[in-house]
Amino acid sequence: MTVPIDDRGLLLGDGLFETVLFKQGKAILWDRHMARLARGCEQLGLPGPNPDTLELDAAMAVETAGLSNGRAAVRVTWSGGRGLDRPEACEPFVVVSAAPAPAPLTPAALITSAVRRNAGSPAGRLKTLSYLDNVLARREARAGGADEALMLSTEGHLACAAAANLFWIAGDRLHTPSLDCGVLDGILRGVVLATMAVREVEAGPEALAQAQAVFLTNSLIGLRPVASVDGRPCGDHPLLDQLRAELADIT
Amino acid sequence: MTVPIDDRGLLLGDGLFETVLFKQGKAILWDRHMARLARGCEQLGLPGPNPDTLELDAAMAVETAGLSNGRAAVRVTWSGGRGLDRPEACEPFVVVSAAPAPAPLTPAALITSAVRRNAGSPAGRLKTLSYLDNVLARREARAGGADEALMLSTEGHLACAAAANLFWIAGDRLHTPSLDCGVLDGILRGVVLATMAVREVEAGPEALAQAQAVFLTNSLIGLRPVASVDGRPCGDHPLLDQLRAELADIT
Numbered sequence: 001m002t003v004p005i006d007d008r009g010l011l012l013g014d015g016l017f018e019t020v021l022f023k024q025g026k027a028i029l030w031d032r033h034m035a036r037l038a039r040g041c042e043q044l045g046l047p048g049p050n051p052d053t054l055e056l057d058a059a060m061a062v063e064t065a066g067l068s069n070g071r072a073a074v075r076v077t078w079s080g081g082r083g084l085d086r087p088e089a090c091e092p093f094v095v096v097s098a099a100p101a102p103a104p105l106t107p108a109a110l111i112t113s114a115v116r117r118n119a120g121s122p123a124g125r126l127k128t129l130s131y132l133d134n135v136l137a138r139r140e141a142r143a144g145g146a147d148e149a150l151m152l153s154t155e156g157h158l159a160c161a162a163a164a165n166l167f168w169i170a171g172d173r174l175h176t177p178s179l180d181c182g183v184l185d186g187i188l189r190g191v192v193l194a195t196m197a198v199r200e201v202e203a204g205p206e207a208l209a210q211a212q213a214v215f216l217t218n219s220l221i222g223l224r225p226v227a228s229v230d231g232r233p234c235g236d237h238p239l240l241d242q243l244r245a246e247l248a249d250i251t
Numbered sequence: 252m253t254v255p256i257d258d259r260g261l262l263l264g265d266g267l268f269e270t271v272l273f274k275q276g277k278a279i280l281w282d283r284h285m286a287r288l289a290r291g292c293e294q295l296g297l298p299g300p301n302p303d304t305l306e307l308d309a310a311m312a313v314e315t316a317g318l319s320n321g322r323a324a325v326r327v328t329w330s331g332g333r334g335l336d337r338p339e340a341c342e343p344f345v346v347v348s349a350a351p352a353p354a355p356l357t358p359a360a361l362i363t364s365a366v367r368r369n370a371g372s373p374a375g376r377l378k379t380l381s382y383l384d385n386v387l388a389r390r391e392a393r394a395g396g397a398d399e400a401l402m403l404s405t406e407g408h409l410a411c412a413a414a415a416n417l418f419w420i421a422g423d424r425l426h427t428p429s430l431d432c433g434v435l436d437g438i439l440r441g442v443v444l445a446t447m448a449v450r451e452v453e454a455g456p457e458a459l460a461q462a463q464a465v466f467l468t469n470s471l472i473g474l475r476p477v478a479s480v481d482g483r484p485c486g487d488h489p490l491l492d493q494l495r496a497e498l499a500d501i502t
Contacts (some may be wrong), residue, residue, distance in 0.1 A: 002253030005346055010254055011328060012382040045390060086386075095256055117370025118430035120405040121384045123366075130381030132295075133372045139296060139337075144311055152469040154371040156404035157387065229460075 007093050008086065011203025013130030015092070016040045018076045019217050020058065021101055021251075027249050028046055029219065030055060032187045036114040040126045048093055054096065061098040071101035072238055073220050079129060101220050104251070105147075107227035108216060110161065112205065113137035114150040117159040117182030124182035138162040150180025150205075150229060153181040158203045163222065164216035165189040167198070169209055169237045174198040174208070176213065188217040188251070194242060196239075213237035258344050259337065260330025261359075262356070267291045269327045271309065272352055272470050276319040279501050280470065281306060281370060282346040283438045288344070291377045297331055297343055305347065322352035324471050341480030352471050355502070356398075359467060361412065363456065364388035364400040366435030368410040375433035389413040399467065401456075401480060404432040408453045415467035415475065416440040418449070419459055419500075420488045426447040426458070439468040441461060446497055457463035464488035473502025 017038050021028040034051035041048040056059040058074045065072065075097050081090030115137040118124045135148035141162065143154035158177045160166050165186040167176045174192070177183050177198040192198060201207075208214055214234045216224035223244050226234050244251070260266035269288050272279040274280045285302035292299040309325045316323065326348050332341030366388040388400035392413065400413040409428045411417050416437040418427045425443070428434050429451040443449060451459075459465055465477035465485045474495050477485050495502070 001255055003258070005252045005254055005348070007261065008256070008386075010258065010261040010330070010380065011268070011326075012385050013380050014383055019261070043388070053313045075262075079261070080386075086390075097256070115373070116369065116405075118367065118372070118384070118405060119371035119389070120367025120403075121369070123383050123387065126496075128383050129261065129264050130383035132265055132370070132374050132379050132381035132466055135259075135263050135265050135331075135337075136295070136372070136374060154367075154369060 001095070003093060003095070004082055007079050008081055009077065009093065009129045009182060011244045013128060014044070014080035014086070016044065016078045016145065018130060019220055020076070020100070020200065022058070022062045022067070022072040022074055023206040024070070025059065025062055026057060027074070029187055029191065036127070036185060037076070038189060041078070043122055044080065046090065049078060055154045057096040061096050065098040067098055067100060071102040072102065073096045074098050077129070088142060092094050104222050105224050107225040108147040108231045109227050110146045110148050110150040111141050112230055113140050113150060113151050113162070115140065116154045116201055117151050119153040119180065119182035125179050125185050127184060134162040136155060140161040155181070156204060157181045157205060158212070159183050160203060162216040163215050164221065167192065167215050167217065168210045168211035168238050169174070169213045171237065172212070174239065175201055175203070178202055186217060187248070189217050190223070191247065192217060192243065193248065196243060213240050215240055223247065252346070253326065253345065254344060255333055257333045258330050259332055259345065260328065260380045263331070265295070265331035265337070267329045267486070268298070268380060270471055271327070271459070273309070273313050273318070273324045273325055273349070274309065274321040275321070276313055278309060280438055283441060283468070287436060287438060288327070292329070294377065295331065295371055297329070297341065300329060305471065308347040309349070312347050316349040318349055318351060321356065322365070323349045324352040325349050326447035328380070340419060340480055344441065355473050356475050358476040359398040360478050361401040361480045362392050362395045362397040362482055363400050364391050364402050364413070366391065366402060367405045368402050368433065370404040370406050370433035370500050376430050376436050377457065378435060382502040385413045403456065406432070407455060408432045409456060409458060411433050415469040415472060418462045418466050418468065418492050421458065421462045423490065424465070425490065426431055426454070429453055432475065435469060438470050442501065443494065444467060447494060464491050465489055474498065
């Protein structure tokens with residue numbers, strides 16, 4: 001399958017995407033993913049998705065890929081139509097594909113990236129096709145022998161990982177960077193906030209050095225403990241185990 | 252013509268592009284465009300282009316589009332290969348297309364965008380496929396009745412327009428934001444710097460209020476005077492006329 005050559009997603013990164021976990025052929029947190037996609041379309045000025053049609057497409061992609069009996073990652077790519085100037089009535093180009101999803105991963109070693117998250121653009125909070133900063137941060141982390149990149153905002157606050165949200169436990173309480181720090185509005189981040197009391201904060205990187213435990217979230221990896229940040233080992237905490245147990249069905 | 256569905260330019264904005272002016276079938280400043288593309292590829296870790304092959308492709312695109320006797324805009328899109336993880340030996344997908352190029356435009360009305368240029372990412376200086384911040388800024392400007400957006404850096408310094416570099420004249424001297432302000436390393440910007448004495452500075456937006464004249468540059472529009480910034484009219488200056496005369500052949 002191919003994409004038109006004047007697709008604005010390709011030419012300008014003008015579009016959005018979602019990666020949804022499927023377990024045994026069933027979509028996890030589908031409504032939350034579609035709600036975020038609709039919010040993003042509104043902010044970019046693109047027509048919104050039809051969640052029902054998309055869910056059928058996604059289920060078919062999972063089945064066609066032979067992934068109905070395990071964990072599958074469905075990617076929905078929603079690009080901003082054709083042409084260099086976005087037409088008035090633009091028709092997004094939609095791609096739905098399925099791939100095997102990683103099993104829950106071992107704890108992650110993080111290193112702090114030199115690439116900052118743009119806290120001065122609405123796109124920083126959206127899952128857009130202009131994903132290059134994340135690509136560069138991840139590349140830097142891998143080159144440094146780490147699993148993931150810790151990204152700070154342009155203002156120097158903790159933001160997120162290249163492809164996950166960041167949480168830490170301090171004083172026996174959960175903390176996560178506020179969305180104002182150029183942080184992607186992650187689906188599993190939202191679920192954690194709805195499940196337990198979490199402080200959304202603007203904090204510098206020193207907060208992690210003082211934390212009792214650090215972990216990452218995203219829809220595909222679930223809750224992933226962080227083993228170390230820039231070589232400094234991180235601890236464990238019963239709150240994290242409790243959260244994993246509560247979210248076992250959706251991770 | 253179409254693009255593979257797992258193209259990293261589409262999925263992740265992982266790639267670069269160039270827009271080159273052709274006049275009467277002849278490429279303008281081709282070597283500078285190819286040098287910038289090669290530098291960008293090096294920074295992103297992508298294989299570099301073969302300028303000679305690309306020039307043949309570009310000339311053919313201009314001819315096929317029937318634009319050999321006028322002004323044509325050639326876009327070279329250089330995407331980061333296929334697959335979600337960039338393969339070791341990645342083979343970029345290349346698209347070359349030609350379209351009519353605008354004649355030199357009337358003076359531009361600018362309004363300052365709420366979208367900031369990321370001074371904390373190397374991608375801010377590159378012409379990447381992750382172009383959404385520029386799309387959003389331009390959209391904001393048009394919605395506000397202006398021609399172009401004035402973008403500040405995340406640190407609050409003057410940066411550039413959504414699709415052009417920014418210059419101003421103060422004290423009878425040329426000024427432009429330094430590349431550290433999240434500014435695209437524009438080809439015509441480089442030519443102006445090589446043609447006249449220009450101060451590369453970090454300056455706040457108040458610098459424009461005190462300027463004698465303001466103008467924009469890019470390879471397709473050439474030198475474009477700015478008529479107003481946020482409704483405040485801008486003046487004219489003989490230095491601008493002198494520069495236009497000197498660069499007439501390449502704009």
